[in-house]
Amino acid sequence: MKITYSELKGKSPGFFIVLGVLAAIAAIGLGSAYYMEHEGHHVTGMSNQIVWGLPHIFALFLIVAASGILNVASIGTVFGKKAYKPLGRLSGLMAITMLAGGLAILVLDLGRPDRLVVAMTTYNFKSIFSWNIYLYNGFLLIVGVYLWMMMERKMQKYYPYAGFVAFIWRLILTTGTGSIFGFLVAREAYDTAILAPLFVLLSFALGMAVFLLYIIIAFQSCDRPLGDGLLQRMKKLLGIFVASVFYFVVVYHLTNLYLTNQHAFEAFILLNGGIYTFLFWVGYILIGTIAPLAIFYHPTFGQTRHAVTLGSALILVGGWSLLYVIIIGGQAFPLEIFPGKEVIESSFFDGVVASYAPSLWEFLLGMAGIAIALIATVLGTRILPFMPDTLDDAVVNPQAD
Amino acid sequence: MDFLTDAAGIKTMTQLALIIDLNVCVGCHACVTSCKEWNTSGWAGPMTDFNPYGEDPTGTFFNRVQTFEIGEYPKTETVHFPKSCLHCEEPPCVPVCPTGASYKREKDGIVLVDYDKCIGCKYCSWACPYGAREIDEKQKVMKKCTLCVDRIYDESLAKNERRPACVMACPTSARLFGDIHDPDSEVSETIRESGGYQLMPEWGSKPANHYLPRRKNRITLHRDELERADNPLKKEGILPEPPSDQKTLDETTSW
Numbered sequence: 237m238k239i240t241y242s243e244l245k246g247k248s249p250g251f252f253i254v255l256g257v258l259a260a261i262a263a264i265g266l267g268s269a270y271y272m273e274h275e276g277h278h279v280t281g282m283s284n285q286i287v288w289g290l291p292h293i294f295a296l297f298l299i300v301a302a303s304g305i306l307n308v309a310s311i312g313t314v315f316g317k318k319a320y321k322p323l324g325r326l327s328g329l330m331a332i333t334m335l336a337g338g339l340a341i342l343v344l345d346l347g348r349p350d351r352l353v354v355a356m357t358t359y360n361f362k363s364i365f366s367w368n369i370y371l372y373n374g375f376l377l378i379v380g381v382y383l384w385m386m387m388e389r390k391m392q393k394y395y396p397y398a399g400f401v402a403f404i405w406r407l408i409l410t411t412g413t414g415s416i417f418g419f420l421v422a423r424e425a426y427d428t429a430i431l432a433p434l435f436v437l438l439s440f441a442l443g444m445a446v447f448l449l450y451i452i453i454a455f456q457s458c459d460r461p462l463g464d465g466l467l468q469r470m471k472k473l474l475g476i477f478v479a480s481v482f483y484f485v486v487v488y489h490l491t492n493l494y495l496t497n498q499h500a501f502e503a504f505i506l507l508n509g510g511i512y513t514f515l516f517w518v519g520y521i522l523i524g525t526i527a528p529l530a531i532f533y534h535p536t537f538g539q540t541r542h543a544v545t546l547g548s549a550l551i552l553v554g555g556w557s558l559l560y561v562i563i564i565g566g567q568a569f570p571l572e573i574f575p576g577k578e579v580i581e582s583s584f585f586d587g588v589v590a591s592y593a594p595s596l597w598e599f600l601l602g603m604a605g606i607a608i609a610l611i612a613t614v615l616g617t618r619i620l621p622f623m624p625d626t627l628d629d630a631v632v633n634p635q636a637d
Numbered sequence: 638m639d640f641l642t643d644a645a646g647i648k649t650m651t652q653l654a655l656i657i658d659l660n661v662c663v664g665c666h667a668c669v670t671s672c673k674e675w676n677t678s679g680w681a682g683p684m685t686d687f688n689p690y691g692e693d694p695t696g697t698f699f700n701r702v703q704t705f706e707i708g709e710y711p712k713t714e715t716v717h718f719p720k721s722c723l724h725c726e727e728p729p730c731v732p733v734c735p736t737g738a739s740y741k742r743e744k745d746g747i748v749l750v751d752y753d754k755c756i757g758c759k760y761c762s763w764a765c766p767y768g769a770r771e772i773d774e775k776q777k778v779m780k781k782c783t784l785c786v787d788r789i790y791d792e793s794l795a796k797n798e799r800r801p802a803c804v805m806a807c808p809t810s811a812r813l814f815g816d817i818h819d820p821d822s823e824v825s826e827t828i829r830e831s832g833g834y835q836l837m838p839e840w841g842s843k844p845a846n847h848y849l850p851r852r853k854n855r856i857t858l859h860r861d862e863l864e865r866a867d868n869p870l871k872k873e874g875i876l877p878e879p880p881s882d883q884k885t886l887d888e889t890t891s892w
Contacts, residue, residue, distance in 0.1 A: 278687040278695055278774040287759035287772060347757015347777030355756045358736045365735035365760050421729065422766030422840060571768045573837060574718070577705045 239322045239631065241621035244458060244614075254457075255614060258607045265604020268597040269344040277347065280598050285590030286567045291345040293559050294602030297442065298338030298609055299372070299413060300435060300559075303406040304443015306331035306379060308470075309386075310406070313399030318636040319466060323451070324399075325622045328383040330447060330613055331406075332376055337609025339372060344601060364412065364419050371409040378402050387620070410439045417562065424501035425566025430491070434484040441477035442555045444470065445548040450613070452545055455627065463629030464541055471544045475532040478551055482525050485558070497572075504569050504589070505561060512565035515557040524554005564592055652726060652746035652818045653784055654845035655801065656827055657719055660852045661811040664702055664717030671806030672700040672721075672782070680787040685775035697773045699782040700803055707851075716851060719812075721803075722769040722782035723836060723844030724748050730761035730770065739779070746818075746845060747786055752778045766840045784814075817845055 244251065272280055282289040308327035312320035343349050359366045382402045385395035414435030420426040448470055455462035489506070492498040505512055528547035537543050568590045570579075579588060617623050676699055677684040686696035700721040706713050724741075728748045731739050738754035739761050741747070750761075755778040762770040762779065771780045785801035788794065798805065804812045815824035824847075827833060833847035 273777075276685070276687075276775040277772060277777055282772075283695065284762070284768070284771055287762045347759065347772065347779075348755065351754075351756045354736055354754055355758075358754060360732070360734055360737035362732040363735045363760075365733060365758060369735065416760075419733075420763050422764065567763075571766065573720075573767060574703075574705060577707055577716075579703055579705060 240625045241325060241623060242625055243621050244618045244623065246618040250457065251614075251618075255611065258611045258614070261607035262604045262611060265600045265602070265607065266344070268600040269349075269604070272597050272601070273344075273349060279595060281593045281595045282598075283590060283592070285570075286564060286592040288345075288563060288567065289592060290564075290594035290598040291341050291601045291605075293556065293563060294605050295338045295341035295345065296413065296559055296563065297556055298334045298341070298605055300410060300439040300555075301442040301446045302331050302334035302338060302439075303375070303410045303413075304439035304441065305334060305447050306402060306406050307440055307443055308447050309382070310399060310403040311473075313386075313396055314403045316637075319469060319632055319634050322624045322627060322632055323447075324386055325383065326451070326617070326624075327447065328379050328386065328402075329616045329622045330450065331379050331443075332383075333612035333616060334446070334609045335372060335375060336612055337605040337607075340608050341601060341605035344604075345598075364415055368409075368412045368416060371405070371412045375402075375405055375409050378405050406439075407436060410436045413439075417566070422571065423566055424492075424498060424569055424572065425505075425562065428488065428491070430484060430488050431562075434481065434488060437477060437480045437484055438555055438558065441474065441481050441551055444474045444477055445551040445555075448474065448544055448548045449552075451627070452541065452548075454617070454623065458623070460623065461626045461628040461631075463627055463632055463634060464539075465629040465634035466627055466632050467541060467544045468539065469634045471532055471538075471547065474548065474551070475529055478525060478528055478554075481555075481558075485520070500572075501569050505565055509565060509568075509589075512561050512568065516561045516565075519557025520554045520561065523550050524557055528554070568592060650746075650818055651744065651816050652724070652845050653789075653815070654724055654746075654817045654824065654847065655721070655784070655804070656813040656815075656817075656824045656833060656847050656849065658811040658813075658831075658849040659716055659718065660849060661809045662702075662717045662719060662807075663809055663811075664704055664715075665808060666702055667806045667808055668719055668803035668812060669698060669700050669702060671802040673698060675785060675788065675802035676783070679785075681780060681783050683775075684771075684780065685773050687774060695774065697771045697780055699771065699780070714851070718848075719803075720767065720769065721846070722748060723767055723842075723846040724782075724784065726843035726845055727841060729764045729766060729840070729842050733760050733764040735760065747784050748781070749783055749786065750779055750781060752776070752780075755779055766837060766842060767844070789814075817847070 280289060305327055308320055309324040309331075311317045312322075312324045343352055346352075346355075355369065359369070361367075378398070379402050382395065382398040385391040385398045411432045414432035417426045418429055418431035448467065451462060452467070489502060492502045505516055507513060509516075528550045531543045531547040531550070532538050534543065570588055570590070673684060676682055681699070684697035684699070686694065688694050689696060700719060703718045703720060705716045705718055707716055708714060724747055726746065728739075728741055731741055731748065733739075735758060736754045736756055738751045738756070740749060740751065742749060757772070757777045757779065759770075759772055759779060762772065769781055772778075773780050785803075789799045789801065791799060800814050801812075804814045813824050813827060815822040817824050817828065819825060827849065828847050831849045831852075833849050835844045835847055838844075
């Protein structure tokens with residue numbers, strides 16, 4: 237049976253309630269961004285030691301997930317898996333909207349968001365940060381073209397090429413995101429090439445989990461059929477992604493544990509780092525890795541839709557925790573400037589583990605990014621035919637190569 | 638001082654820097670306060686403080702003093718360590734800046750931030766291995782030590798005042814300022830002769846500021862050096878105490 241697509245009707249009270257709630261969250265978040273911008277960064281929990289705080293966790297979460305969501309389209313286009321092809325349009329749309337939500341947070345969390353035009357016109361081409369500006373903008377453009385070729389009948393013969401370019405670009409993009417941290421020579425948590433592939437794999441897992449959750453909720457809300465066979469197939473792949481992220485995390489920490497000069501940092505993350513240790517073991521390992529894998533591969537419960545929903549949600553919690561540990565934990569650990577010496581006093585909190593208590597404003601800004609991404613997705617599916625009318629197993633054939 | 642030309646008037650590459658003598662620094666924070674005073678009212682200002690007299694003060698400082706304990710108790714000693722931007726010859730904060738706001742001046746090697754181009758992304762703060770970057774919480778741009786660039790070239794000041802505020806303020810003269818590329822300068826000579834070293838040279842950032850290490854001054858004395866040649870009684874030691882009931886000079890004279 238041929239796959240057909242259509243816009244959401246968008247006339248039900250539920251549709252407007254969802255949009256209204258999301259718009260309220262976005263408005264409150266934008267208000268808090270205005271407040272932080274107006275009052276100064278002292279109203280946030282950030283300091284000279286923790287310069288990127290909670291908003292960056294949300295932003296990177298969305299950016300990493302965005303590139304991962306595009307995988308769904310790539311699996312259909314680049315790897316030719318027919319069962320994934322009906323999801324390509326929604327995958328492309330969500331890749332754009334999630335990235336837009338993440339970038340909105342990033343820009344609003346800049347010290348001077350009013351100088352965005354400076355950032356867009358004055359480039360230092362040696363800066364990995366500048367490269368990322370190109371990578372993000374390029375991603376939006378390339379995925380836009382990819383979607384256009386996918387949806388415009390006359391252009392369909394070109395869309396596999398666009399899909400290939402988009403796939404390569406998304407790999408480079410997440411490599412760039414990971415390298416923002418990997419290229420930092422002076423901090424114990426970073427200065428390692430493994431962060432780039434770790435971020436790539438993390439994007440695979442987060443993107444797939446976000447996408448699965450979205451289609452489960454959206455198709456149910458719109459009364460469009462969604463086959464369990466397709467979900468089960470995607471769930472199996474998601475499990476492999478989760479295990480792959482775990483592999484990179486293990487190699488990262490094992491390498492550090494092998495290097496004597498990294499022992500203090502590893503002890504901080506794995507043993508005595510307080511919130512960071514808790515988020516690593518409970519947030520990432522237990523909730524974000526072991527629990528979803530156990531759920532997904534449980535012989536009976538694993539076959540249900542609830543298992544897919546619950547497992548995907550837990551993966552998001554785990555990914556968020558891992559980003560928090562990598563980014564905030566890495567900053568909280570003091571710079572090693574005076575090896576072998578103990579800081580006994582500093583008028584300025586130097587040389588000690590930095591404390592960071594996120595402010596409500598930062599949390600609200602982060603939530604606004606998620607709301608903006610979801611509003612754009614919902615409106616996108618309302619305006620253009622991104623969503624298939626049915627993803628019933630009889631139509632999609634989830635076992636198709 | 639003209640940093641751009643040598644004695645023969647030939648243009649030379651210059652790298653201005655501070656030399657800080659850890660043997661002399663007493664941790665009085667005079668450099669911190671004088672830096673703040675000069676810079677908050679100058680080109681780099683204001684250097685915003687929040688809640689400065691309250692429980693949890695925060696603020697922008699270009700110069701900070703850390704205190705270290707070295708050794709195992711009870712054989713320990715304390716070192717006061719003033720730290721500011723080290724004006725690296727290969728500054729890691731410069732290539733990472735997305736807009737090029739962070740830059741190194743060719744003419745004198747000072748690393749500066751163009752506040753009008755800084756977007757406040759704070760990535761330079763991640764890249765600086767020495768934690769010398771400061772976010773001004775009100776202006777929301779990155780700031781750092783400027784080596785008092787608005788002072789050292791100011792010809793309206795007397796020549797001996799064309800030095801960074803911290804150097805002027807240091808009561809023990811623990812801070813020297815000059816061109817480390819000029820082998821004849823006071824700072825180069827001090828680095829050479831007093832064991833000046835760079836902080837964490839393994840990063841390859843070639844910090845221009847140098848530190849002089851803690852030094853134990855020892856002297857070997859021979860017994861004959863302890864005896865006065867002009868000792869009339871040929872006898873060393875404390876003179877005998879007068880009896881306690883003996884009258885004092887005040888009591889026996891009328892002056």
